[in-house]
Amino acid sequence: MFSNKDEFKQIFLKRLEMSSGKSFSECSLQDNYQALGSMVREFVSNDWIMTNERYMKGKQKQVYYLSIEYLLGKLLRQNLINLGIEDIVESGLMDLGICLSDMEEMEADAGLGNGGLGRLAACFLDSLASLHLPGHGYGIRYKHGLFEQKIVDGYQVELPEQWLRNGNVWEVNKSDLAVSISFWGKVETRMENGRLVFHHLNAETVNAVPYDLPVIGYMSKTVNTLRLWNAEPSQFSPHKDILKYKRETESISEILYPDDSHDEGKILRLKQQYFLVSASIQTILKNYRKLYGSLHSLHEHVCIHINDTHPVLAIPEMMRILIDEDGFDWDEAWFITTNTISYTNHTTLSEALEKWPLRIFRPLLPRIYMIVEEINRRFCEELWNRFPGDWERIAKQAIIADEYVKMAHLAIVGSYSVNGVAKLHTEILKSREMNLFYQLFPNKFNNKTNGIAHRRWLLKANPKLSALITDSIGTSWIHSASELSGLLRYQNDSSFLEQMAKIKTENKQILADFIYEKTSIAVDSNSIFDVQVKRLHAYKRQLLNVLHIMYLYNRIKEDSSFECAPRVFIFGAKASPGYYYAKKIIKLINTVADKVNQDLQIADRIKVIFLENYRVSLAEKIFPASDVSEQISTASKEASGTGNMKFMINGALTVGTLDGANIEIRELVGDANIFTFGLSASEVLHYQQHGGYQSIEYYHHDSRIRQAVDQLVNGFFPGVQNEFEPIFDSLLGENDQYYVLKDFASYAGIQEIIGESYKKQQQWQKMSLNNIAHAGYFSSDRTIKEYADEIWGIKPV
Known part of the structure; x- marks a missing residue:
């Protein structure tokens, strides 16, 4: 790209004028940032292409990491560090009167994540590339992220994240690789040439358009890919109310974690999850067919990793493609699927283990529901054979029970590896939260303590x-x-x-x-x-x-x-x-x-x-x-x-x-x-199992606690009235x-x-x-x- 700061300055100034159409003196910091970012992305393009060609030519086993969020942060300086050109760029910009730190402020934090789950995914991508490992990420390109938080009079107020206001200099639109996703409609079954086939009729289709970001390894020639899917209307989905269809389609990739306290929000979340996995699995299998012809040995060359329960529908989606599109029988499709997919659990909180009401799941994803129902039937039959007459156990472990689809259960049954993320967490999964599954599949469970980049x-x-x-x-x-x-x-x-x-x-x-x-x-x-x-x-x-x-x-x-x-x-x-x-x-x-x-x-x-x-x-x-x-x-x-x-x-x-x-x-x-x-x-x-804790005793016997807890409700804080009664009640009443x-x-x-x-x-x-x-x-x-x-x-x- 350039070997010294003078060469950098020459290339940068030429690029700046070409991209902005202005002289250097007229350019803003935003112009400078866009020019430098696009220079860096184009500089790594050759390594990016060569990395993918190495993987294909060598027929290397690759991992695809599916995550509902990626908390990337700003990429400019990190990419300069990884390329080993930070000092040259910073010094060259300084000669031009530009501060790299000021330029960094022009870059928005990518609004693609919320907390540790998403940041872990971002750190993992960094390590995969830096260790020369063939691994890529798949996620959703949220237009407005989670939300931008403002504090107004002490209250949280949520505003849309406008991180894409000035575009994203790191992404490359690959609209020619868009895939189609189907929702709603009905499934027709019939016999053709001696086998049962399934046709999804009257479906509402949505296009998933990929945007690729380079993931640059530290001081290496490895550049992996983070592919983010954007939801766009399909020209092949006739709709009476075009505006409503367009609005509902675009909402799929609009915000992370829509409020699911009502059915409309639940439907949107489930749509997001299926949108992510269907687009990703379709693409992975299409690319594999090009390279190997048949999917029979998929599990020997591909691993698909699901980061928590959000992408668990990858399991029935893979079954759908293998059976409906590639003509595999159930047993071989199940063997390939369960030897390709691995799963990380991120929680011991029962309320965080996702489950979806059948009243939503069945009509929204009719073919996927049929497959999940069959997975559940066969699994319950296996449980019956292992533990005849133990209805209570079967009810506890069933994938579909009490009018819900239980995603963690589906993840464990449909994957070959289940890992926790710290020693204690994994032991709790094995001994308590998932003990019945651990008894059934002891070899699946393992620990991988988290790490940071x-x-x-x-x-x-x-x-x-x-x-x-x-x-x-x-x-x-x-x-x-x-x-x-x-x-x-x-x-x-x-x-x-x-x-x-x-x-x-x-x-x-x-x-x-x-x-x-x-x-x-x-x-x-x-x-x-x-x-x-x-x-x-x-x-x-x-x-x-x-x-x-x-x-x-x-x-x-x-x-x-x-x-x-x-x-x-x-x-x-x-x-x-x-x-x-x-x-x-x-x-x-x-x-x-x-x-x-x-x-x-x-x-x-x-x-x-x-x-x-x-x-x-x-x-x-x-x-x-x-x-x-x-x-x-x-x-x-x-x-x-x-x-x-x-x-x-x-x-x-x-x-x-x-x-x-x-x-x-x-x-x-x-x-x-x-x-x-x-x-x-x-x-x-x-305490949770046997009781014995009474918070009121600590309130009465510790004056420090009593004083602070009383101050929540006794007027100590002027002007807040009954604001903190729910906190007071949670400590004593609950x-x-x-x-x-x-x-x-x-x-x-x-x-x-x-x-x-x-x-x-x-x-x-x-x-x-x-x-x-x-x-x-x-x-x-x-x-x-x-x-x-x-x-x-x-x-x-």
């Missing part, structure tokens, strides 16, 4: 710390994160620890300046930055954090002798639009923030900040500046977590329950380098489902220890270093190698 979350997000690490142990850690363990030899080096502390303070000041710009609240970078950023959900217990802040506020106000290390409590979280309770928690956090931040008596001892519209680009500012990582979910409820890993690799210390990957963090760093508290998973599960009050005393105690530990700065930095040095285990490179070797059977090309 360390090149994104350390190399890109924290360049100063990355430079210090490279100066100290060399560059090998960038390729192999386990090399971070080499930092351990500096744990008693006071000069190194001081440099680490200086970098942390500089990162905190950058975040403090951002906070002031966005909120007009000044925070002291010498304070402890105590951070909880993640989806807003009751089990993640942002409520426990905010009740503790209320206790600290009360204590400071009432006890002039009370001392606590100055703290800035930072929150970032989106609540699902239909999640009423979670929205109340957001309002409470902002109400507490107003009370605390405006109280002159509190001064700078505590501040509370809620940063709106939490997203990848904001996370990249937050993680490097954090001192304390809040990972305080109710034990047994968080499958893994990946925020805990991102904090860890940036040197923040975890305060957490023994839940998800927190346990594995503790195993790596040792008890001395993590702050744990609260109920264990087994204790929580015991017996505190997530054990917030039970864990309060333990949490308050560990927070005191954190405050005292922070005063011993050299020891704190040593603990921080220990966390960074052990964080290499949580690289998604390690996770992907395990998937590749133990589930997918793919090899580097």
Whole structure:
């Protein structure tokens, strides 16, 4: 592309004038960004083409990763880093009077995801390409993403994400590869040439148009593909009300996770899921036929991985194509399908295990329903043969039961591998949530602890710390994160620890300046930055954090002798639009923030900040500046977590329950380098099974709890009336489902220890270093190698 900055400047200026039709002096930052982005994409085009040709010529086994969300973040700088041209580009732009960081602001965060599920998928794609592994992603090109969050008077307000307002410089429209998806209608069966055939009649058809994004490996020639499907009207779908048909079609790829509290929203979600899998499976099988002719050996050359239950309809869709279009009998189609598809489970929450009402599923997807019904019939017959007379077991494990299709059951029955995402999570699946299936299919279940793209979350997000690490142990850690363990030899080096502390303070000041710009609240970078950023959900217990802040506020106000290390409590979280309770928690956090931040008596001892519209680009500012990582979910409820890993690799210390990957963090760093508290998973599960917890007892016996909980409803917060009664009722009237009050005393105690530990700065930095040095285990490179070797059977090309 170019070998030095002068060559870069020459090519860039020529491209800029050609693409914008303006002179350089007339061009805006947006023009500059578009020109540079398109240059980079075109530069990798040859490697992109060559990568696909290598895979085809070598007939390499490939994995296709199906996920309803991909939380990509901004791609410009990451792509420059991966190509090894960041310094040349940054220096060349500087000569032209352009700041690369300012140009980055022109790029929108891709509105394709929500939380850890989507970010994990993005990290996995990064690792696949960087490890030269043949793996591609399939998703939906949401026009308006999840939503853009605004905080107005303390309330969450949802606006459409306009991330495509200026187009997407990274995507290539492949409209010639569009496929057709069928909904509604009816299925006619008849005998033809001695076999039963199925015809889907009077269907409403929708076009799935692919947009491809290059996934660039770090310092490699491998460029894999993320294909995003856009829903467009089909010219072959005659409709009485054309405008209604067009509107309903385009809504399929309009927003992520439409509100499914009513049937219209449920239909749209199910449409999205089938749209994703049908377009993807049709394309995968079409490409395979071109290369191999027949689908008989598909499972030997292709693995299709479903990321949680959203793409589970891949199983009956593959059966449909194999039987209806390729003429396979049921048994061979089932053998191919169940040896091609693998499944990751991401939750232990029963309410998160999807199930679809038959009244919606059957008419919307008539042929798919017939196939699911037959899968269920055969599976129940298998159960009957194994456990004759055990109707209760069959009812519990059936794929169709109580007028619902149970997607997790379909996923387990129709795949060859079922993995959890942390050791504890997998054990809970095997011993409790999916124990009956584990008894039936013990060899299917395995664990793959999550990981993060360390090149994104350390190399890109924290360049100063990355430079210090490279100066100290060399560059090998960038390729192999386990090399971070080499930092351990500096744990008693006071000069190194001081440099680490200086970098942390500089990162905190950058975040403090951002906070002031966005909120007009000044925070002291010498304070402890105590951070909880993640989806807003009751089990993640942002409520426990905010009740503790209320206790600290009360204590400071009432006890002039009370001392606590100055703290800035930072929150970032989106609540699902239909999640009423979670929205109340957001309002409470902002109400507490107003009370605390405006109280002159509190001064700078505590501040509370809620940063709106939490997203990848904001996370990249937050993680490097954090001192304390809040990972305080109710034990047994968080499958893994990946925020805990991102904090860890940036040197923040975890305060957490023994839940998800927190346990594995503790195993790596040792008890001395993590702050744990609260109920264990087994204790929580015991309470859930046998009872014995009464939240009212903790309310009556702990004055700190009683005071804070009463303040939710006694007028302590002026002007909010009955706003927080649902929270009050959840804690006392509904017996505190997530054990917030039970864990309060333990949490308050560990927070005191954190405050005292922070005063011993050299020891704190040593603990921080220990966390960074052990964080290499949580690289998604390690996770992907395990998937590749133990589930997918793919090899580097």
